[in-house]
Amino acid sequence: MVDAYFTLRSISFRRSKQSPLFQGLNFEVLPNDQIGVIGGNGAGKTSLFHLMMGLLLPQAGDVFAFGQVCRNEKDFVPVRSQVGYLFQNSDDQLFCPTVEEDVSFGPLNLGMSHKEAREITSKTLNELGLSGFEKRITHHLSGGEKKLVALASILAMNPKVLLLDEPTNNLDDEAYKRLTDILKSLNISKVIISHDREFLSDLTEKTYRLEAGQLHLE
Amino acid sequence: MSFSLSETSFDPRTLILLSLCFAILVISFSSLQFLFCLFAFSVCLAALFKVPFVSTMKKMLLIDGFMVLALLSLPFTFASGSFILFLGFPFYWDGLWLAIAILLKANSIFLCFTALMGRMGLAEFAHALAHLNVPSSFVQILLFMVRYIDVLKLELQRMLRAMKCRGFRYSTSWHCWKSIGHLIGMLFVRSIERAEQILIAMKCRGFTGTFPLLHHFHYSMKDTALVSTFIAFLIVFLSIGFLLDGSFLKGGI
Numbered sequence: 296m297v298d299a300y301f302t303l304r305s306i307s308f309r310r311s312k313q314s315p316l317f318q319g320l321n322f323e324v325l326p327n328d329q330i331g332v333i334g335g336n337g338a339g340k341t342s343l344f345h346l347m348m349g350l351l352l353p354q355a356g357d358v359f360a361f362g363q364v365c366r367n368e369k370d371f372v373p374v375r376s377q378v379g380y381l382f383q384n385s386d387d388q389l390f391c392p393t394v395e396e397d398v399s400f401g402p403l404n405l406g407m408s409h410k411e412a413r414e415i416t417s418k419t420l421n422e423l424g425l426s427g428f429e430k431r432i433t434h435h436l437s438g439g440e441k442k443l444v445a446l447a448s449i450l451a452m453n454p455k456v457l458l459l460d461e462p463t464n465n466l467d468d469e470a471y472k473r474l475t476d477i478l479k480s481l482n483i484s485k486v487i488i489s490h491d492r493e494f495l496s497d498l499t500e501k502t503y504r505l506e507a508g509q510l511h512l513e
Numbered sequence: 514m515s516f517s518l519s520e521t522s523f524d525p526r527t528l529i530l531l532s533l534c535f536a537i538l539v540i541s542f543s544s545l546q547f548l549f550c551l552f553a554f555s556v557c558l559a560a561l562f563k564v565p566f567v568s569t570m571k572k573m574l575l576i577d578g579f580m581v582l583a584l585l586s587l588p589f590t591f592a593s594g595s596f597i598l599f600l601g602f603p604f605y606w607d608g609l610w611l612a613i614a615i616l617l618k619a620n621s622i623f624l625c626f627t628a629l630m631g632r633m634g635l636a637e638f639a640h641a642l643a644h645l646n647v648p649s650s651f652v653q654i655l656l657f658m659v660r661y662i663d664v665l666k667l668e669l670q671r672m673l674r675a676m677k678c679r680g681f682r683y684s685t686s687w688h689c690w691k692s693i694g695h696l697i698g699m700l701f702v703r704s705i706e707r708a709e710q711i712l713i714a715m716k717c718r719g720f721t722g723t724f725p726l727l728h729h730f731h732y733s734m735k736d737t738a739l740v741s742t743f744i745a746f747l748i749v750f751l752s753i754g755f756l757l758d759g760s761f762l763k764g765g766i
Contacts, residue, residue, distance in 0.1 A: 375678050387672055400692065405680055
């Protein structure tokens with residue numbers, strides 16, 4: 296049996312003073328899984344990712360990541376370097392003045408030297424068709440470019456799993472197609488939150504619906 | 514029917530002006546006996562307006578703790594008047610009295626402000642300032658701060674979260690300092706951009722530089738009663754200060 300990348304076991308979570316968001320939620324991500332997650336607004340799709348990354352901690356239940364049980368911030372630090380989380384809003388992710396600095400931020404956090412970080416940055420940008428973007432100002436990029444640079448910034452960390460939160464939101468047709476092609480070519484496990492059925496059926500093998508605090512296979 | 518000062522709503526303008534006058538009065542006194550009386554007055558005021566004891570004490574300790582650090586050096590550096598030797602260092606009495614005076618002034622003003630304006634919301638405070646003809650750009654800055662400080666806080670939290678997801682940890686490395694610099698810089702850029710967007714949105718709804726004020730305050734008999742009682746009691750407390758012999762506080766030194 297292969298070790299699961301993520302196992303969420305009977306997770307219960309509520310924000311203070313609100314009705315529970317998750318109750319007895321179970322979820323598993325295996326190597327090479329391509330999973331879609333759909334659900335209404337406020338169903339807790341983004342919170343699911345936050346629980347997997349340790350940005351939120353559940354009140355009950357266990358989060359196993361790469362075979363280790365994770366209970367606190369410290370446990371999640373090594374997890375984060377193996378998971379690429381693409382935020383819904385790329386502006387949250389891009390905080391450095393230039394594209395190059397932003398993409399090399401992750402590799403530097405992994406302890407790489409500046410030279411190595413620079414190499415992996417230009418390699419990743421090349422692969423995404425963004426060569427020549429190194430000195431561009433992140434703030435002045437178009438919406439589609441921001442999304443691709445944000446993707447480059449997480450791919451530069453060589454993640455085992457990608458968590459993509461509504462990656463196609465606000466993209467024009469061309470950027471949409473470019474992103475779809477890139478994601479298809481990546482040989483990495485993916486969990487994708489989206490409202491776009493066509494996009495999901497194109498990229499994923501199974502789809503879960505998040506409803507009433509639980510995940511149901513469609 | 515019982516009358517409670519803490520539940521009566523006064524005109525915010527009255528409260529602001531009274532607090533301001535009290536502050537000016539306090540800083541214009543320098544002799545300890547008057548400052549003690551004014552401090553006693555503000556304690557009574559706080560009690561009458563039912564200022565929450567624990568939270569106010571916490572805030573006061575915070576301010577005092579900060580000041581005490583600075584004031585501790587005062588008796589040793591005042592360098593005039595009589596002194597004693599303390600662990601081989603000269604300890605000037607006049608410096609000590611000055612330190613106590615500064616502490617008393619700060620705490621009196623703080624208590625008075627908390628009593629009179631503690632229950633006033635920031636937005637109400639800003640509106641009252643506008644009605645007192647404070648320049649409208651100051652008032653607008655205050656109003657925008659009230660509205661957007663949380664938005665900026667959330668923005669900062671989201672960016673920090675995204676940084677952590679890419680393996681960021683606080684450390685004393687050049688990389689960490691640089692990243693925090695970028696974070697703060699980007700927060701500024703975003704704030705300016707958001708401000709421009711807001712301005713555009715406001716212009717689209719007919720904004721030309723002045724804020725229409727919805728709240729209008731009414732000066733009533735209650736306010737006159739408050740002001741006259743305030744002044745009357747202030748005179749009583751200051752008279753006590755006159756009657757006290759200043760030298761007794763200093764223990765005949």
